[in-house]
Amino acid sequence: MRRAASSVIPSLLVVFAGAAVLAAADAIVPDRTVALFNGRDLAGWEADVPARDKDATLPPSFVVRDGLLVSTGKPEGHLVTTEAYRDYRLVVEYRFPEQAGNCGVLLHASKPRALYGMFPQSIEVQMMSGNAGDFWCIGENITVNDMETRRPRKPGQAWGGGEADARRILNLTDGSEKPVGEWNEMVIEARGHTLKVWVNGDLVNEGFDATTDRGKIALQAEGTVVEFRRVEIGPLPPAAR
Numbered sequence: 001m002r003r004a005a006s007s008v009i010p011s012l013l014v015v016f017a018g019a020a021v022l023a024a025a026d027a028i029v030p031d032r033t034v035a036l037f038n039g040r041d042l043a044g045w046e047a048d049v050p051a052r053d054k055d056a057t058l059p060p061s062f063v064v065r066d067g068l069l070v071s072t073g074k075p076e077g078h079l080v081t082t083e084a085y086r087d088y089r090l091v092v093e094y095r096f097p098e099q100a101g102n103c104g105v106l107l108h109a110s111k112p113r114a115l116y117g118m119f120p121q122s123i124e125v126q127m128m129s130g131n132a133g134d135f136w137c138i139g140e141n142i143t144v145n146d147m148e149t150r151r152p153r154k155p156g157q158a159w160g161g162g163e164a165d166a167r168r169i170l171n172l173t174d175g176s177e178k179p180v181g182e183w184n185e186m187v188i189e190a191r192g193h194t195l196k197v198w199v200n201g202d203l204v205n206e207g208f209d210a211t212t213d214r215g216k217i218a219l220q221a222e223g224t225v226v227e228f229r230r231v232e233i234g235p236l237p238p239a240a241r
Contacts, residue, residue: 105188
């Protein structure tokens, strides 16, 4: 997650934003496990890459190669599910095949290009090498325990999802990620207004009182090649007592 240059949003995108809000209201609660990526093509996904508004000849930011969903890194943008979801368990297996870099899974995504003309309104679960499991608030907000320590802010700065806000929430662990080239498993449970995240079996973040509980799911192209071999959504396990 980083700041991108601002851009003018075309009128067509405003229409898309309205459709995204309507879709979120009709969010699916999974009753079985299904693959969001089918291993063959990008059916069920839509790419939003701002640079392609001006130059449609730019290479695609997301492709399917050898059965893998590949985020090529550039031009930067997002691959967004056509459906919205709530109350689910999401499993993502990913790796950085060439070098350490940046990427993320955006949850409860709604309004496109809500921040810096690039990022959809959402809560991001960071995949950036060394920081997997951080939260980034993008037009939304979430609370964690020990906020003063885990959500650094400047004097007078608010916690929130706006451009001037303290938006990053540090994860709970270091050393949960595999070396570059090896596969990582990220598991996310979205239960009501709470989020829990595991990386390779380690609980790396947990938040509550999120300002949203539903929306689309997005993957990032953010400068580095990332491969995904599994993107799967299913019902939540019973809540712990």
